Amino acid sequence: MEYKTQWTKKEDIVRKWHVIDVKGQILGRTATRIASLLIGKEKPQIVPNLDCGDFVIVLNSDEVKLTRGKEKKKIYYHHTSYPGGLKEIRFDQLLKKDSRKIIELAVKNMLPKNKLRDGRMARMFVYKDGEHPHEAQMPVDYKF
Secondary structure (H helix, E strand, C coil): CCCCCCCCCHHHCCCCEEEEECCCCEHHHHHHHHHHHHHCCCCCCCCCCCCCCCEEEEECHHHCECCCCCCCCCEEEEECCCCCCEEEEEHHHHHHHCHHHHHHHHHHHHCCCCCCHHHHHHCEEECCCCCCCCHHHCCEECCC
């Protein structure tokens, strides 16, 4: 019996490199675009059991924005697994401490929670300024 549907194999996946400048962009809207590129949703040959996404380079993470004054209201929580170990930090404090963590957390929480998530996150590179060391891969600017 011959099937007409072509199923994508691991060897058939072609990955591109994209550069996204988040200077003055809204965090959530940008994170959804980045997550979509990491998953590979725009590709016609996407399959649910393979990681078909592209590489993403994020620039200027220090200048990402939130809407409606959430800079003082948005709080990030994590627990140390010890009694009384709930830690919290506001958005503006985390922006000063390590702005790359803000974009990484936003994109990570938008990806599906499965075995493919770590591999997708490994293909995202976040930089605080406008320079990156990936010129040899010939990345393409991604326009919104």
